[in-house]
Structure formats: C-alpha cells, structure tokens
Amino acid sequence: xxxxxxxxxxxxxxxxxxxxxxxxxxxxxxxxxxxxxxxxxxxxxxxxxxxxxxxxxxxxxxxxxxxxxxxxxxxxxxxxxxxxxxxxxxxxxxxxxxxxxxxxxxxxxxxxxxxxxxxxxxxxxxxxxxxxxxxxxxxxxxxxxxxxxxxxxxxxxxxxxxxxxxxxxxxxxxxxxxxxxxxxxxxxxxxxxxxxxxxxxxxxxxxxxxxxxxxxxxxxxxxxxxxxxxxxxxxxxxxxxxxxxxxxxxxxxxxxxxxxxxxxxxxxxxxxxxxxxxxxxxxxxxxxxxxxxxxx
Amino acid sequence: xxxxxxxxxxxxxxxxxxxxxxxxxxxxxxxxxxxxxxxxxxxxxxxxxxxxxxxxxxxxxxxxxxxxxxxxxxxxxxxxxxxxxxxxxxxxxxxxxxxxxxxxxxxxxxxxxxxxxxxxxxxxxxxxxxxxxxxxxxxxxxxxxxxxxxxxxxxxxxxxxxxxxxxxxxxxxxxxxxxxxxxxxxxxxxxxxxxxxxxxxxxxxxxxxxxxxxxxxxxxxxxxxxxxxxxxxxxxxxxxxxxxxxxxxxxxxxxxxxxxxxxxxxxxxxxxxxxxxxxxxxxxxxxxxxxxxxxxxxxxxxxxxxxxxxxxxxxxxxxxxxxxxxxxxxxxxxxxxxxxxxxxxxxxxxxxxxxxxxxxxxxxxxx
Numbered sequence: 001x002x003x004x005x006x007x008x009x010x011x012x013x014x015x016x017x018x019x020x021x022x023x024x025x026x027x028x029x030x031x032x033x034x035x036x037x038x039x040x041x042x043x044x045x046x047x048x049x050x051x052x053x054x055x056x057x058x059x060x061x062x063x064x065x066x067x068x069x070x071x072x073x074x075x076x077x078x079x080x081x082x083x084x085x086x087x088x089x090x091x092x093x094x095x096x097x098x099x100x101x102x103x104x105x106x107x108x109x110x111x112x113x114x115x116x117x118x119x120x121x122x123x124x125x126x127x128x129x130x131x132x133x134x135x136x137x138x139x140x141x142x143x144x145x146x147x148x149x150x151x152x153x154x155x156x157x158x159x160x161x162x163x164x165x166x167x168x169x170x171x172x173x174x175x176x177x178x179x180x181x182x183x184x185x186x187x188x189x190x191x192x193x194x195x196x197x198x199x200x201x202x203x204x205x206x207x208x209x210x211x212x213x214x215x216x217x218x219x220x221x222x223x224x225x226x227x228x229x230x231x232x233x234x235x236x237x238x239x240x241x242x243x244x245x246x247x248x249x250x251x252x253x254x255x256x257x258x259x260x261x262x263x264x265x266x267x268x269x270x271x272x273x274x275x276x277x278x279x280x281x282x283x284x285x286x287x288x289x290x291x292x293x294x295x296x
Numbered sequence: 297x298x299x300x301x302x303x304x305x306x307x308x309x310x311x312x313x314x315x316x317x318x319x320x321x322x323x324x325x326x327x328x329x330x331x332x333x334x335x336x337x338x339x340x341x342x343x344x345x346x347x348x349x350x351x352x353x354x355x356x357x358x359x360x361x362x363x364x365x366x367x368x369x370x371x372x373x374x375x376x377x378x379x380x381x382x383x384x385x386x387x388x389x390x391x392x393x394x395x396x397x398x399x400x401x402x403x404x405x406x407x408x409x410x411x412x413x414x415x416x417x418x419x420x421x422x423x424x425x426x427x428x429x430x431x432x433x434x435x436x437x438x439x440x441x442x443x444x445x446x447x448x449x450x451x452x453x454x455x456x457x458x459x460x461x462x463x464x465x466x467x468x469x470x471x472x473x474x475x476x477x478x479x480x481x482x483x484x485x486x487x488x489x490x491x492x493x494x495x496x497x498x499x500x501x502x503x504x505x506x507x508x509x510x511x512x513x514x515x516x517x518x519x520x521x522x523x524x525x526x527x528x529x530x531x532x533x534x535x536x537x538x539x540x541x542x543x544x545x546x547x548x549x550x551x552x553x554x555x556x557x558x559x560x561x562x563x564x565x566x567x568x569x570x571x572x573x574x575x576x577x578x579x580x581x582x583x584x585x586x587x588x589x590x591x592x593x594x595x596x597x598x599x600x601x602x603x604x605x606x607x608x609x610x611x612x613x614x615x616x617x618x619x620x621x622x623x624x625x626x627x628x629x630x631x632x633x634x635x636x637x638x639x640x641x642x643x644x645x646x647x648x649x650x651x652x653x654x655x656x657x658x659x660x661x662x663x
Contacts, residue, residue, distance in 0.1 A: 192386035195353055198373040199380045200447065201403035210399075214390050 030274075037064055037267035048264050064268035074252070074269070078276065081249040084163070085231035088170035089178075092227045093220065095171070096178035100219075101212075103179075104186035115183070118176050130169060130240050137165050137241070161243035169237040177226040185219030186212075218288070225284050229277055249273055301364075304329035304487060305350075305455060310359030311511075312345050319345040320356070321511035327504075329364075332481050332488045334498040337508035338534075343491045346508075347457050350489065351380045363454055374403070379453040383460040385444035387432045393443050394419075394428040400451040418446040421480060438469050445477075449484065458490045462497055474500055495535050499523070507531045523583075529661050532581050539587070539628040540661070541580045545572050552655060555580055561624040564600055565655040572662065579661040584631040586657035589618060589643065594652040601652045604628075606643050618643070620651055 038060040039048040053059045068074045103114045121129060136142045139156040147153045159165055189212070197207035213220075235250035242248070249269065256266035305327040312320040320342045327333045335343045348354045350361060352373035360369045368376050379400070388396050397418060401411045419428055422442040432440060441461070448456055461477065462470045478501060481488050492498050498505050499519045506516040507530070515522055515531045526532035529540065541564060543557030555564045555578055564580045572578055588594065594601055604620040607627055611634075618630040630651055643649055 190384060190386060192382045192384045193388060195351075195373070196380075196382055196386035196388070196447075197399070198353075199351060199378075200400035200451065201374045202399075203372075203374055206403065211388060 033267045033270055036263050037271050038062070039264045041262045041264050046263070047261050064264050065272070067265065068268055068272055073247075074272075077247050077249050077252050078272070080247070081232050082276070084166060084170065084248060085228050085234075087167055088174065088231050089224050089228045091167075091171045092175050092178040093224060096175055096182055096223060097216075097220075100179050100182035100186050103183050104189070105191070118179050118183075121176065126173065127236060130173070130236055133165070133169055133172065133241060134160060137168070160241065161246075163242065163246050165241035166238050166246055166248070169241045170231045170234060173234075173237060174227040174231055177230075178223040181222040181226065182216065182219040185216050189215050221284055221287055225280055228280060232277060233273060301329040302326060304331075304364060305489075306360075306362040307350075308360050308362075310346070310349060310356045310361065312342075312349060312354060313357045318511050320349065322359070323511070323513060325506065325513065325516065327487060327489065330485045330487055332478065332490065332501055332503045334490045334492055334502035334505045335508055336492055336495060336498040336505050336534075338493055341508045342511040343493075343508045344459060347380070347459055347489065347491045350455070351378060351457055352376050377454040378457060379448040379451055379455075380457040381444045381448045381459065381461055383463060385440050385464070387440055387443050387447070389432050391432075392428070393424060393430050393432070393435070396432070396443055397446045397450055399447065404451070414450055418450050421449070421483075422446045437464055437466075438473065441465060441473065445480070449480075449486070452484075453486065455487045455489060458488060460492055461490060463492070463494070470497070477501065499535070507534060509534075524659075526581070526659060526661070529579060529581075532659065532661060537584055537629055538581045538659075539584065541582075541626075543578060543580060545574050545576045545578055548572070548574060553660065555660075559622075559624050559626045560600075560602055561622055562600070562602055564658065565598075566658040566660045567656045572660065576662070581659045581661055582653050582657055584617070584629040587628070587630045587651050587653045589620070589630050589632060590650050590652070591643065591647070593650055596652075599652045599654060600658070601650055604649060604651055606645055606647045606649060609641070609643070609645065611641075616641075620649065622651075 035051055036048050039051065040061055040063065041047055042049055049059065051058065051060060099118075103111055103118075106114060134141075137160040138144070139158065139160070141160070143159060144153075144156040148156065193211050193215070194207050197211045198204070202210055233250045233253075234248065235254055238246060238248040238251050239254075242251075253266055253269050253273070256262050256269060260266075303326040305325075307323055307325040307327075310320055310323045311318065323346065335346060337343045345354060349356050352368070352371060352375075356369065360367055362368065363377060366377075368378070388399070391399070394415060398411050398415050401414060406414075415428075419425055422445055424439065424442050424446065427435060427439060432443065435443065441464070445461075458477075462473055465473060474497065477488075490498070490501060492501075502519060504516065504518055505522050507514045507522065509530055515527050517525075522531060523535055526535065526538075532538045532540070541555075541557040541560045543555040543559070543564060545553055546556045546563070547554040552565050552567055553572060555566065557564050557580060560580075566580055602622055604622045606618055607621045608619040610617040613634070615631050615633050618632075619627050620630055621627050628651070
C-alpha cells in the first residue's frame with residue numbers, strides 16, 4: 001500500500017515539474033504582457049500605468065487593441081507577415097520534401113552524412129549566416145557578379161533589401177526545421193507500400209498522392225508549423241535583408257518596444273500575434289489527437 | 297477449361313546484374329496456365345529478384361518475359377496483368393480493409409457498383425466479412441495476410457506473384473493457410489508463382505518446383521520428382537534430409553552400377569541408367585526413410601547392408617529418428633514409422649545393428 005502511494009506521489013512530482021516550469025516561465029510572463037497591453041503608456045519608470053490606481057480600483061483600457069485594429073499599418077504588417085511566412089513555408093515544403101525523401105531512401109551509410117549536412121548550419125551562428133546572405137545578395141555580391149559574368153544582365157539587380165531577400169532568408173533559415181520532421185516520418189515508411197500501389201495500377205504520381213503523401217501528413221504538419229510559427233515573428237532576417245519599407249510584425253514589435261518605448265502597444269502587438277498563431281497550433285493538436293485515436 | 301497452355305508464361309534468357317553481382321543468371325522457364333509454381337531457394341539465391349522482374353519492379357539486364365503471348369519485359373508494373381502479394385503484405389495503413397481491397401479497381405476507374413460487388417466477392421472468398429470496416433492495425437497477422445491476398449486477387453490478374461506468403465505466420469496457422477491458398481487457387485484457376493525458402497511449404501503447395509541457387513535453376517519438376525530424383529547434391533541436400541556416400545564407380549552393368557565407397561565400408565549398388573564411367577567419382581544418396589534398421593542381418597541378398605552402432609535416437613511420436621555410426625566413422629540418419637504401439641524401444645543407445653536399403657532407393661549424383 002505504502003509503496004503504491006509513494007509511486008503515486010512520484011508520478012505527481014514528475015508531472016508537476018514541467019507544469020511548474022511552464023507556469024513560471026510561460027504563463028506568468030504572458031500574464032504580465034497581457035497586463036501591460038491593457039495599460040496606458042506614460043513617460044515614467046516603468047513606462048506604463050499601473051493596473052490598479054491609487055484608490056485601488058481597476059484601471060484598464062482597450063485603447064491599444066483598438067489602435068491596432070484602426071491603424072491600417074498594423075493590419076497590413078500582420079497580413080504581410082502571414083503572406084511571407086506562408087510563402088516561405090510552402091517553398092520549404094517544396095524543397096524539403098524531396099530532400100527528406102532522398103535522405104530517407106539513401107543507403108544507411110550515407111544517410112548519417114546527409115543528415116549531418118542538414119544540421120551542420122546550426123553550428124554557425126544564425127546571425128553570421130544571415131550576414132553571409134547579405135554578401136551573396138548585394139549589388140556587387142556573388143549572385144550579381146555571376147549573372148553579369150554570364151551576360152544575363154549588364155547592370156546589377158537589386159536583390160538585397162527587398163521582400164525577395166526576406167523570402168530567401170526565411171526559407172534558408174527554416175529549411176532544416178522542415179526536413180527533419182519529414183525525414184522522421186518518411187524514414188519509417190515501408191517502401192513496399194509504394195510498390196504495392198504501383199502493382200495495383202497506380203502510376204508513380206498516383207502512388208505518391210495515394211500513399212506517400214497521406215502517410216507523411218504528420219511530418220508535413222509538424223514541419224510546416226515549425227517553419228511557419230518562427231517565420232511569422234522573425235526579426236533578424238527582415239531587419240538585415242529587408243528594406244526599410246518591408247515591415248514585418250517582428251520588426252514592428254521591436255520598434256514599438258525599443259524605439260518608441262510604447263510598451264503597452266508592443267504588448268498588444270504580441271498578444272495579437274499569439275492569437276494568430278494559436279489557430280494553427282490548435283489545429284495541429286487536434287490533428288495529432290485524431291491520429292493517436294486512429295492508432296488505438 | 298480448354299487444353300492447358302504449357303507456355304502461358306515464357307521466361308527466356310533472363311539475367312539481372314547489380315553492378316558485378318549476378319542475381320539472376322540466364323534463366324529459362326515455362327509455366328503453364330493455372331499452375332501453382334514455386335521457386336525455392338535460400339536467401340540471396342535470386343528468387344526474389346526474379347519475382348520482382350516479373351512484377352515489373354526490376355528491369356532484366358537481358359532476356360524477355362511473355363505472359364499469354366504478350367511480351368511484358370518493358371511494361372511498367374501498373375500495366376502488367378500481374379499482381380503481387382508482398383512478404384510484408386504492404387497493406388496501406390491509412391485505409392480500411394475495404395479500401396485496401398478496392399484500391400486496384402479504383403485505379404482502373406471501374407464503375408462504383410461493380411467495385412462494391414467485386415469487393416464483396418473477394419471479401420467472402422477470404423472470409424473477412426466482419427472486418428471490412430477495420431483499419432489494418434486492428435487485424436491479426438493471419439487477417440492481414442488475407443487482406444493482402446484479396447487485394448492482389450481483385451483485379452483478376454493472369455498471374456499472382458506471392459513473395460514468401462506464409463513466412464510471417466506461426467506454424468499452425470501456416471499449415472491451415474497453405475491448404476486455403478491451394479483451395480482458392482483451384483477455385484479461381486489463376487496461375488500462382490510462389491517464392492519461398494521453406495521446402496516443406498513448396499512441397500505441399502506446388503504443382504511444380506524450381507530449385508534456385510546462385511541465380512540459376514538447378515532443377516525444375518514436380519515435388520515428388522525433386523524429392524525422389526534429385527539431379528544434384530545441392531537439390532538432394534536442400535530438399536529434406538539425405539545421406540550421401542562418396543565413392544568411385546568400379547563396375548558398369550546393364551541396369552546397375554557398383555560404387556566402391558570407403559565411407560560406407562562396402563560396395564554400393566545403384567540401379568538406373570546413369571551416364572557415368574568406370575573410375576568416376578560419384579555420390580550415392582539415400583533418404584533416411586528408405587533405410588531399414590534391424591538387429592539381425594537382413595536376409596534379402598540384393599539389399600545393401602552395413603553394420604553400425606546406434607549413436608543417438610529420437611522419438612517423435614509418429615516416427616523415430618536414429619543416428620547410426622558406421623564402422624567407417626560416418627554417421628547416417630535413419631527414420632522409421634512407429635507402426636506398433638509399444639512402450640519399449642526395440643533398439644537402444646550403443647546397440648549394434650544392421651542398416652539396409654534396396655538398390656533402387658539410392659540416387660546417383662555426379663559432381
């Protein structure tokens with residue numbers, strides 16, 4: 001009896017630790033951000049009004065959120081971030097799927113090397129890698145010089161500080177996050193299944209859509225979320241590669257916080273971003289739950 | 297059915313090389329319509345490669361394959377009148393039993409009512425009625441095997457290829473399924489080609505067997521022919537158990553040859569018209585069940601008789617196995633049916649006994 005009780009107690013502790021972690025480092029900061037987003041900015045230390053005034057009565061405002069909804073700049077920025085992140089996710093998927101498939105089907109001896117090559121960029125600072133892209137994309141960079149040398153163009157094309165540069169940067173940065181989960185699902189897939197489909201009358205393309213794609217769905221969803229979510233809030237890539245006019249939500253957030261010192265508005269921007277991201281996360285959660293259900 | 301077509305499948309000079317490795321080496325074979333043909337061999341003998349060539353997953357380096365008079369050598373898998381049952385069964389895990397089975401018809405754009413009717417038919421044939429809405433992970437190994445079979449049969453292929461169809465089942469279920477497979481084959485009249493490493497499976501299932509080794513067919517024939525008249529040491533040894541005595545031909549008669557064998561410690565007679573010469577090195581092979589054991593010297597003068605000591609014996613209920621050490625030191629296997637009910641053994645360990653066999657029971661194998 002005592003032993004069972006002790007095990008119960010241990011189980012509770014092991015479950016409690018991660019929850020406590022999430023509470024302290026996620027929920028609590030979130031509550032603070034929420035609180036700030038409902039305050040007014042003031043030039044003071046801290047730069048926002050307290051939630052309870054001197055009389056002790058609640059003093060909150062929805063002004064920040066209303067401002068986000070009325071000023072067109074924010075709507076446009078959110079929309080542009082979504083478009084950019086979506087485009088980068090689609091390109092990552094289009095590039096990452098064949099890569100993951102190729103790695104999963106390669107000989108076991110070369111598979112390790114290929115996976116290492118995917119992970120290798122993580123060993124170099126993210127910032128440095130984005131700087132390297134500046135070198136590649138600028139007017140006298142490798143790409144322009146190459147195109148001039150080939151005679152395709154005679155004047156350098158502006159590549160750096162454009163939306164195109166952001167798009168390339170995002171795709172480059174998050175490609176490994178697409179390849180790895182896809183590889184994990186494709187590697188487990190039985191090659192016989194594709195042959196069985198072909199044997200039963202499916203062409204290569206049909207076999208792909210009937211068998212490979214549905215069986216890789218879990219990996220596709222995981223990969224897309226791993227790319228889309230961070231790409232949505234990305235700050236470094238648009239800051240370094242994008243032009244002054246290419247405003248993405250990460251950049252706006254940074255500017256509100258550090259340049260305008262409008263903490264309440266910056267917090268409201270964050271909360272809004274979170275709400276936008278919750279939708280795909282919930283979708284994934286439900287999808288996973290359904291998959292687990294189906295397996296039982 | 298009309299007269300059986302003997303060369304329904306014509307395999308001519310088929311070879312397959314992987315780099316330097318010769319997986320299939322210039323194979324020729326005719327398989328008749330409605331046959332249940334087995335390709336038997338150890339792992340890496342090329343049997344699976346040959347099956348994959350027939351299915352269209354490998355292109356042969358040389359040679360042609362015709363089915364019912366049509367050259368299919370270069371057709372893609374999805375255009376061949378052939379279906380395959382995979383060793384892993386390869387059932388689509390994201391589809392129900394029903395959808396798995398209907399897949400082939402849907403790919404052929406068969407009208408919906410006909411799909412339903414034909415799915416019903418095969419589901420009844422393989423007795424999966426109550427499982428049709430289930431997902432594959434909710435099925436047992438035997439049920440999955442049936443799904444794989446039903447899925448491969450639904451397109452009414454001219455030829456069904458079965459890659460180790462019973463290997464994943466446990467022994468009892470395997471025996472049961474064997475007979476079911478034969479019954480289904482008989483009922484549908486589809487030509488079955490089974491690849492297997494299990495000689496017992498091949499023996500019971502097949503109308504004919506091809507024994508394969510190093511990419512070549514060593515012998516093709518009916519199970520009985522292969523068992524009783526093996527033409528090579530490999531086949532004799534691979535199918536069942538056999539005792540082999542090395543020796544040299546000393547005399548050639550009209551009907552018999554005499555072989556001097558140090559291993560047997562005596563001259564061995566064998567019947568038959570064998571293309572051998574005096575002085576040639578041969579091997580006399582005798583199956584364990586063709587050898588008799590007795591305490592006293594056997595009376596029949598024609599029989600080959602050798603003295604030996606019982607080294608080991610095993611009781612298997614229906615039969616007993618003996619390992620007998622001959623005076624030359626060679627150990628042979630003898631088996632005998634336990635015809636009489638008796639708690640007492642008629643020979644014991646270390647008993648001195650005689651072993652004997654009829655000359656016609658021995659097979660002469662050349663090198």
